[in-house]
Amino acid sequence: MRGDALKASAPAVALGATGLITFGTLSATMMQALDTTIANVALPHMQGSLSASQEQVAWVLTSYIVASAIATTPTGYLANRYGVKRIFLIAVAGFTIASMLCGIASSLTEIVFFRLLQGIFGAALVPLSQTTLLDTYPPEKQGSAMAAWGVGVMIGPIIGPALGGWLTEYYSWRWVFYINLPIGIATFFALKAALPDSEPRRSAPMDFTGFLFLSVAIASLQLMLDRGQSLDWFQSTEIMVECGLAIAAMYLFVVHTMTTDKPFISPSLFKDRNLVGGLVIIAMLGVVLFSTFALLPPFLQRLQGYPVITAGLLMAPRGIGTMIAMQISGHILSRVDARLPILVGMLLLAYALHWMSNFTADVGAQEIVLSGMVQGLGLGFIFVPLSAVTFSTLAPEFRGDGTSLYSLLRNVGSSVGIALAFAYQDYGTKMAHSVLAENVNAFNPALIEYVNSSNGLNGVNALLGVESELQRQSAVLGMLGDFHYMALGVLCAIPMLLLLRPGKLGQSSHDAVMD
Numbered sequence: 001m002r003g004d005a006l007k008a009s010a011p012a013v014a015l016g017a018t019g020l021i022t023f024g025t026l027s028a029t030m031m032q033a034l035d036t037t038i039a040n041v042a043l044p045h046m047q048g049s050l051s052a053s054q055e056q057v058a059w060v061l062t063s064y065i066v067a068s069a070i071a072t073t074p075t076g077y078l079a080n081r082y083g084v085k086r087i088f089l090i091a092v093a094g095f096t097i098a099s100m101l102c103g104i105a106s107s108l109t110e111i112v113f114f115r116l117l118q119g120i121f122g123a124a125l126v127p128l129s130q131t132t133l134l135d136t137y138p139p140e141k142q143g144s145a146m147a148a149w150g151v152g153v154m155i156g157p158i159i160g161p162a163l164g165g166w167l168t169e170y171y172s173w174r175w176v177f178y179i180n181l182p183i184g185i186a187t188f189f190a191l192k193a194a195l196p197d198s199e200p201r202r203s204a205p206m207d208f209t210g211f212l213f214l215s216v217a218i219a220s221l222q223l224m225l226d227r228g229q230s231l232d233w234f235q236s237t238e239i240m241v242e243c244g245l246a247i248a249a250m251y252l253f254v255v256h257t258m259t260t261d262k263p264f265i266s267p268s269l270f271k272d273r274n275l276v277g278g279l280v281i282i283a284m285l286g287v288v289l290f291s292t293f294a295l296l297p298p299f300l301q302r303l304q305g306y307p308v309i310t311a312g313l314l315m316a317p318r319g320i321g322t323m324i325a326m327q328i329s330g331h332i333l334s335r336v337d338a339r340l341p342i343l344v345g346m347l348l349l350a351y352a353l354h355w356m357s358n359f360t361a362d363v364g365a366q367e368i369v370l371s372g373m374v375q376g377l378g379l380g381f382i383f384v385p386l387s388a389v390t391f392s393t394l395a396p397e398f399r400g401d402g403t404s405l406y407s408l409l410r411n412v413g414s415s416v417g418i419a420l421a422f423a424y425q426d427y428g429t430k431m432a433h434s435v436l437a438e439n440v441n442a443f444n445p446a447l448i449e450y451v452n453s454s455n456g457l458n459g460v461n462a463l464l465g466v467e468s469e470l471q472r473q474s475a476v477l478g479m480l481g482d483f484h485y486m487a488l489g490v491l492c493a494i495p496m497l498l499l500l501r502p503g504k505l506g507q508s509s510h511d512a513v514m515d
Contacts (some may be wrong), residue, residue, distance in 0.1 A: 006142075009155060010314035016354075016482040017024070017193075017194035017195075017196075018136060018137075018194075018336055020190045020191075020193060021132065021133075021136050021186075021190075021191070021195055021301045022133070022136075022145075022148060022195065022241070023130050023190050023193045024187050024189075024191035024259040025128075025129040025133055025149065025196065026129070026151070026152045027152075027186060027187045027190070027368055028088075028091075028128075028129050028187050029125060029126055029129040029152030029153055029178065029402070030121075030129075030152040030155065030156050031095070031125065031180055031184060031187065032122045032125040032156070032181045033080035033093070033126070033152060033153050033154075033155070033156025033157055033346055034156035034159070034160050035064075035118070035122060035156075035160075035162075035180065035437075035496075036064075036155075036160065037133070037156070037157045037160030037293065038155055038160040038161070038162055038163055038167075038176050038179075039061065039064075039176050039177075039299075040061065040102075040160070040161060040162040040174035041165045041168060042162065042164055042167075042176045043057050043060065044056070045168050045172075045173040046060060046111070047049065048172050048187070049173065050105075050108045050111065051108075051389070052108045056108055057108065058227075058230070058495065059112050059227075060108075060111055060112060060115055061226070061291055062222075062223070062226045062227065063112045063113075063116045063119065064115045064116070064118060064122075065114045065119070065226055065415070066119070066219050066222045066223060066226075067115070067116045067117075067118075067120045067125070068119035068120070068123040068217065068345075068411070069118030069124055069218045069222045069408065070120075070123075070215045070218055070219055070414075071120040071123035071124065071413060072123040072124075072127065072404055072407055072408045073211065073215065073227055073264075073265075073408060073413065074206070074264075074404075074423075074447055075087070075123065075124040075127050075128065075403075075404040076398075076399075076400030076401030076402070076403065076404040077129070077264070078124070078395055079124075079128060079131065079400040079402075080397065080400050081301060083197065083198045083265065084128060084131060084132060084194045084195075084198045084400070085191070085196070085197055085198050087124060087128065087310040087347075088124070088125075088132065088191055089122075089129045089188060089191060089192055090121075090123040090478050091121050091122070091128065092121075092184055092187050092188045092191065093121075093184075093188055094117065094120070094121030094204070095118060095121040095122045095125065095180070095183065095184060096180055096181060096183075096188065097181035097183025098114050098117040098118035098121055098122075098178075099118060099177045099178070099181065099184065100117075100149035100178070100181055101114040102114045102115060102118060102177040103116070103175070103176075103177035103178045104109065104174070106129065107365070110171070112506045113352070114415075116194040116332070121408075125335040126401075126403075126407045126427075127400070127403035127404045127406070127407045128311040128403075129152070130146075130149055130321070130387070130391075130403040130406070130407075131150075131399045131403045132195065133145040133149050133485040134145070134160060134271060134391055134399055134403075135198075135396065135399070137210065138332055139243040141344060142388055142391075142392070142450070143295035144330040144331060145330075145431075146330060146343070146384050146387045146388040147182065147326040147327055147329065147330025147331075147384045148177060148326075149387070150329070150383045150384045150387060151322070151326055152317070153383070154319070154322045154326075154379060154383060155319045155322065156379070157290060157293050157324070158293065158315060158316070158318050158319040158322070159312070159316070160314065161293075161297050161311070161312050162187055162309055162311070162312020162316070162436075163179075163312070163471040164176050164316070165307075165309055165312060165314075165343055166309055167179065167313075169309070170236045174180060176303075180367070181447070182364075186347060190440050191435040193251035196394060199227065199328060201489050203269075203398075205262065206264070207247065207256075207260065207262055207263050207264035209256055209264075210256050210257055210260065210263050210264030210265070211252060211264045212313055213249050213250075213252045213256060213459070214249070214250075214253045214264065214265075215304055216245060216249035217246050217248075217249035217250040217253060218243075218246075218412070219353065219409075220242045220245035220249065220411065220416075221242075221246040222412075223320075224239055224242040224243050225415045225416060225419040226244060226415070226419075227239065227242075228419055228423070229419065229422050229426070230385060230422060233423065235459065236421070237250075244365075246270070251507035256447045257449070263512075265381060265401060265405070266398075266401070267332060269401055269402065269405075270400050270499045272393055272395075272398070272402075273393075273394045273499065273500070273501055274390055274391070274392055274500055274501055275390055275391070275393075275394050275395070275398075275402055276499065277385075277496065277497075277500040277501075278386055278389065278390025278391075278406065278497030279390070279391070279406060279409050280496055280499060281342075281386060281493060281496045281497070281500075282386060282390070282406060282409055282410050282413065283410070283412065283494060284489070284492075284493040285382065285413070285493055286409065286410045286411070286412070286413020286414045286416075286488060287362065287413045287416055287417035288349075288353070288417055288419060288486040288489050288490055289379065289410075289413075289414060289417070290417060290473065291416065291417040291418050291420075291482065292353075292356075292375065292486070293315075294418045294421065294422070295342075295421055295425070295479055295482060295483075296311075296315060297311055297315070299311075299479055300315075300368075301485075302475075303361060303364075303472055304361070304362075304474055313370070314365060314368050315372060316373040317369045317372045317373045317376065318373070318375055318376035318379070319368075319376060320373065320376060321372070321374065321375065321376025321379075322376040322377070322379050322383075323376075323380065324376075324377065324380065325376065325377045325378070325379070325380025325381045325384075326380040326383065326384045328341075328380075328381075329341045329345075329380060329381050329385050330350055330382045330384050330388075332383055333384075333388055335390070337502050338392075338500070339385075339389075339500055339502065341381045341382075341384075341385045342381065342382050342385045342386055342497060342500075343494065344378075344381050344499060345377075345378045345379065345381025345383075345385075346378065346490050346491070346493065346494050347378070347389060348374055348375075348377050348378030348384060349378030349379060349382065349433060349490050350378075350487045350490040350491050351374060351378075352371050352372075352375035353375070353447075353483050353484075353486045353487035353490065354484070354487045355371045355374070356371050356375075356478050356480075356483040357481075357484040357487060358480070359480060359483075359485035360476065361472055361473055361476045363434050384487055385393070387406075389500055390402070390406060391403070391406075391499075393501065414495055416449075420485075421482045422483070424481060424482055425475075425478040425479050425481070426476070426478065427478070428477060428478030428479075428481040428482070429474045429475050429477070429478030430478075431478075432473070432474040432477035432478055433470060433471065434472035437470060437475060440466060440470065
């Protein structure tokens with residue numbers, strides 16, 4: 001029965017249309033992934049232009065993150081109910097128009113509202129892109145399709161800060177949003193021309209109660225993670241309320257799902273072993289995958305003094321390594337056990353993070369580039385096989401729900417990872433400062449000699465210089481602790497590969513389902 005379901009054909013795609021569909025899906029993925037990071041570097045410029053405080057302008061990011069997380073969950077239902085093509089085109093058009101509105105916004109209220117719209121429409125782009133490619137390509141070519149799709153997902157966050165910094169410095173922060181207009185228009189017409197009309201796969205009514213519980217849980221969790229650091233975590237009443245809401249709403253969602261006849265997310269979805277294994281692994285890896293992208297720009301710019309564009313160029317080799325590994329892994333998936341390249345990728349990623357945990361405040365550009373290249377190779381070897389094997393045995397009618405959950409857990413994992421990384425960096429910085437400061441005393445001959453080398457006011461300046469360097473070294477040590485625990489986290493995720501079915505993709509995915 002499941003084997004027959006897997007063989008159910010997707011809408012027929014003309015040979016010449018495959019290229020347009022691939023272009024449309026990849027540009028949609030790149031556009032959404034790019035927008036998750038490109039606006040970050042423009043926040044100080046927005047703050048001055050919109051006359052907002054630092055906490056107020058942070059809602060430009062928070063509104064997008066929360067709206068995107070909530071809107072990801074119903075993507076599968078909407079695609080099944082109204083057809084993939086219709087929802088895809090609405091999402092692309094809505095995201096493009098919302099981007100334009102963000103660019104012309106004249107007040108903080110306007111841009112926060114338009115960013116909410118951008119997050120709502122953009123949430124569907126990544127899961128629908130993945131679903132479309134899986135439906136378009138036959139099983140034996142899905143590895144290569146996932147490799148191309150993975151490039152869009154991974155490259156966007158890597159080049160986002162550098163591109164955003166360049167646009168902001170040489171043009172205006174508004175171009176951070178205007179850049180989506182030509183991409184969005186080209187994507188819309190490519191998909192409209194080439195993507196075949198798809199019939200609704202399921203027409204069951206939507207479980208609004210389950211959706212409400214899940215939305216409250218996700219929104220509360222994202223708000224807690226995004227605002228926790230600035231509000232001192234559980235010292236804040238707001239954070240405690242958000243944590244309580246997240247736990248209570250998730251409990252109600254699980255109970256409701258197990259007791260209702262037609263739940264928002266069908267429990268039968270989790271009967272697929274590869275899907276469950278893939279969701280567990282991507283959630284665990286999401287904690288460490290994107291935390292590095294959040295930690296390195298401040299390290300390069302504030303602690304090493306690189307301008308934003310140079311810092312972006314130093315991080316670019318991660319993207320090169322990722323693209324190389326994705327192309328290799330995409331082409332070998334039909335010949336090797338899919339778990340093997342994932343294992344290689346995890347080991348490379350753990351090695352790169354261990355390497356980075358031994359950086360110093362004066363680490364050279366060459367070491368940053370080489371470690372980044374190794375990290376990129378590891379990410380590429382993980383992401384493509386994991387994406388392909390997760391859906392290799394999933395029936396087509398569940399792909400929309402499956403890809404939505406996959407994107408949701410990856411995003412939630414990354415939010416958890418970034419929050420933990422910054423929280424531990426803050427803690428590690430304070431601990432390192434207290435230890436290093438013990439050596440700043442009248443009994444340290446090296447310090448006395450340094451201070452006495454200057455006279456009068458210069459001696460005071462020397463002490464100020466010591467304190468400045470003390471803070472710099474403490475911040476570096478706090479960040480290195482993050483990399484150390486990330487490496488351990490990747491190694492701890494390796495046993496989860498046993499959850500995945502052994503086998504080569506394309507050749508044996510149907511047989512694996514029949515086992």
